[in-house]
Amino acid sequence: xxxxTAEPRGAARLLRRAVELGPREAAVRAARLAQHTLLRKxxxxxxxxxxxxxxxxxxxxxxxxxxxxxxxxxxxxxxxxADYYAYELYDDRRFTFAxxxxxxxxxxxLLSGRFNDPNWREICDDKLITYAVLRGLCLPHPQVYxxxxxxxxxxxxxxxxxxPEALAGFLRDGMPYPFFAKPAKDAFGVxxxxxxxxxxxxxxxxxxxxxxxxVDDYVRRVPAALGVGHRLVRFGSPYHYDSGYLFQExxxxxxxxxxxxxxxxNSLRLVVLVGPNGPQLFRATxxxxxxxxxxxxxxxxxxxxxxxxxxxxxxxxxxxxxxxxVDTDAYGxxxxxxxxxxxxxxxxxxxxxxxxxxxxxxxxxLHAAAAFPGxxxxxxxxxxxxxxxxxxxxxxxxxxxxxxxxxxLNDAEFRQFWASAGST
Numbered sequence: 001x002x003x004x005t006a007e008p009r010g011a012a013r014l015l016r017r018a019v020e021l022g023p024r025e026a027a028v029r030a031a032r033l034a035q036h037t038l039l040r041k042x043x044x045x046x047x048x049x050x051x052x053x054x055x056x057x058x059x060x061x062x063x064x065x066x067x068x069x070x071x072x073x074x075x076x077x078x079x080x081x082a083d084y085y086a087y088e089l090y091d092d093r094r095f096t097f098a099x100x101x102x103x104x105x106x107x108x109x110l111l112s113g114r115f116n117d118p119n120w121r122e123i124c125d126d127k128l129i130t131y132a133v134l135r136g137l138c139l140p141h142p143q144v145y146x147x148x149x150x151x152x153x154x155x156x157x158x159x160x161x162x163x164p165e166a167l168a169g170f171l172r173d174g175m176p177y178p179f180f181a182k183p184a185k186d187a188f189g190v191x192x193x194x195x196x197x198x199x200x201x202x203x204x205x206x207x208x209x210x211x212x213x214x215v216d217d218y219v220r221r222v223p224a225a226l227g228v229g230h231r232l233v234r235f236g237s238p239y240h241y242d243s244g245y246l247f248q249e250x251x252x253x254x255x256x257x258x259x260x261x262x263x264x265x266n267s268l269r270l271v272v273l274v275g276p277n278g279p280q281l282f283r284a285t286x287x288x289x290x291x292x293x294x295x296x297x298x299x300x301x302x303x304x305x306x307x308x309x310x311x312x313x314x315x316x317x318x319x320x321x322x323x324x325x326v327d328t329d330a331y332g333x334x335x336x337x338x339x340x341x342x343x344x345x346x347x348x349x350x351x352x353x354x355x356x357x358x359x360x361x362x363x364x365x366l367h368a369a370a371a372f373p374g375x376x377x378x379x380x381x382x383x384x385x386x387x388x389x390x391x392x393x394x395x396x397x398x399x400x401x402x403x404x405x406x407x408x409l410n411d412a413e414f415r416q417f418w419a420s421a422g423s424t
Contacts, residue, residue, distance in 0.1 A: 047081050050332055054090050065090055068100070077104040077410055085332030088404045102408030108397035111377050115421065116396045120374035124396045128155055128184045128246055139368050140390040142248040142383075145179055146170060148223040149244035153184075164219045171215050172200065178208070178250040183226050185243035189295030191226040193218075194250060194265075209292035254384045256356045262346040265289040265296045267392055268309075268361055268382040271399035272369045273414070275376070275421045279369035281362055282413065283399055284309040286316060286355065287381075290344055298322050298401065306337065307350060308406050314358025319343075319350045320403055336404050361389040368394075376421050 051062045065084075072079040072089070079089075083105040089095055112121070123133055132155070134141045147155050152162040159174070161167040175198075182192040194208035195218075204212045213221075227245035253263060271283040287296040288305040298304050301323045307316045320337040321344065341351045355361075365380050368391060372378065379398035382389050402408050410418075 047332075050085055053333070054085070058090065060090055060092070068097075072100060072103075075101050077101060077106070077408065079103060079105040082332040082335065086335035086404070087402060087408075094405060099408065102410045103402055104400060104409045106400060106409075108400070111400065112396050114418075115376040117374035120372065121396050123372070124375070124394050126185045126243060127182065127393070128153070128244070130394055132156075134368075134391055137368070137371050139371075140364070140388070142180070142251065142390065142392065144246055144248050145176055146174075146247040147184075147244055148227045148247075150228055150242055153242075153244045155246075164216070164224045167223060168215050168219045171198065171205070171219070172203070175247065176249070179247050180250045181223065181245060181247045183243060184246050186226075189297040191222070191245075192294045193222050194294050208294065251383050251390075252386045254356050254386055256353075257384050260343060260346065260348045260350060260353065261288055262343070264345070265294065266383075267296055268355075268380075268384070268389075269399060270362070270365045270380045270382060272365060272378040272380065273376065273417045273421070274369060274373065274378065275417050279366045279378075281311050281366065282417075283409075284311045284314075285399075285403075288343065288350070290321070305340075305343070305350070306401075306403060308403050309355070311362075314355040314361075316350050316353045316355070318403070318406070336401070339405075355384060357384055357389055364389050364391070 048062075051065050054060060054065060055062055068089070069079075069081050069084050072084060073081075077083075079087075083103065084090065087103050089100045089103060123129055128144075128147065131141050131144055144155060144158050146167075147153055147158060147160045148162075148167050149160060150162055152160055154160050159170060161170060177198060178194070178196045180192070180194050183190070195205050196208050197206045198204070198215070199206065199212075203215050205215060205218050206212055223245035228242050229240065253261070253266075257266065266286065266288040269283075269285045269287055270281060272279045273282045274280075286305075286307040286309055287298060288307065289296040290303050290305060293302055293304060296304055298306055303322050305319055305321050307319050309315065310317055319340050319342075321340050322337045323334055342349050361382050361384065365382055368380070369378050372394070375394075375396050377396065379395040381392040381395070383392050400409055
């Protein structure tokens with residue numbers, strides 16, 4: 001039998017010490033205990049530093065932050081401590097606890113595994129397959145100019161080259177300029193290039209950034225190096241192969257978009273849920289490149305912009321700029337960006353702008369989504385061009401990066417979709 005005089009445990013011990021020490025000293029001890037617990041459960045010292053910083057800024061005790069972090073980690077969103085601070089969920093003035101629970105830290109396989117047939121995923125992963133399917137469905141997409149593949153992968157009548165020498169010859173004598181190019185199978189814009197012109201007299205290519213590179217050097221460093229293999233071996237697939245490198249037209253933007261972005265890469269990210277009533281637009285974001293970035297992707301501290309949109313009108317509701325490579329914010333803080341109003345390069349105000357051809361873009365997206373019933377969670381990239389909206393990509397994950405201050409992914413609408421359309 002346990003000794004009746006043994007030291008009390010847990011809450012009883014804390015209560016007795018509070019009586020013995022008085023409320024002020026007890027609060028100090030409790031804060032120290034919470035800090036110790038935080039460091040023990042989450043050993044990265046930056047978290048503790050961030051928690052103390054938030055306490056200084058907002059007055060929210062470290063112990064209360066810890067309680068929320070643990071509760072949200074165990075909740076349906078599976079949020080990490082970094083998510084808690086990145087989405088600014090410590091701010092009780094902006095969020096109720098129920099709203100905090102709508103934010104998610106899900107890994108991409110969770111959504112795709114629940115909603116999407118794995119046999120349909122390659123349509124999204126391999127861009128040449130994507131474009132071939134879009135072409136067969138008579139859906140607008142960028143024109144493909146050429147393909148490089150070490151074993152001569154074909155794409156209908158489009159020129160295909162299997163040696164660096166043959167591709168270099170085409171760049172000198174047959175390629176339309178300007179062009180955009182990318183690996184046929186990769187993610188986050190890795191390996192993409194954008195070429196404005198060729199100086200045949202000097203045998204150099206002029207990149208969109210103004211940088212110059214020799215034709216042979218470009219072929220060696222870009223398509224020949226990046227057309228071999230691929231990074232997208234998802235969900236434990238054992239299959240590896242060379243996917244190749246494709247060259248396509250560079251988009252001429254709608255005049256309004258051209259003015260706002262200065263001609264930089266940008267696209268709509270439209271998340272579509274295919275439920276019992278067919279495709280429905282769930283979330284809409286405008287991604288915009290800054291500086292000399294080749295793509296508008298938000299990963300890798302690109303400092304690119306993401307703008308939540310009114311899904312009915314296409315109005316930009318907010319403009320958020322991602323972190324840069326030298327940002328020194330404490331752990332998690334600022335990871336999802338900071339709010340601004342104007343494009344940092346063009347100085348054009350983005351917040352409050354209504355994007356052109358919005359209804360056409362949504363109509364195109366929903367029409368296209370209906371052609372892919374095996375993918376019930378879809379994330380489309382749509383470009384607003386001078387000739388109307390066109391499709392850039394279809395993704396079976398994506399759109400899970402939420403924006404601080406805006407609804408989390410797992411809101412009432414999504415929970416209803418999960419219940420009605422999710423497979424078990």
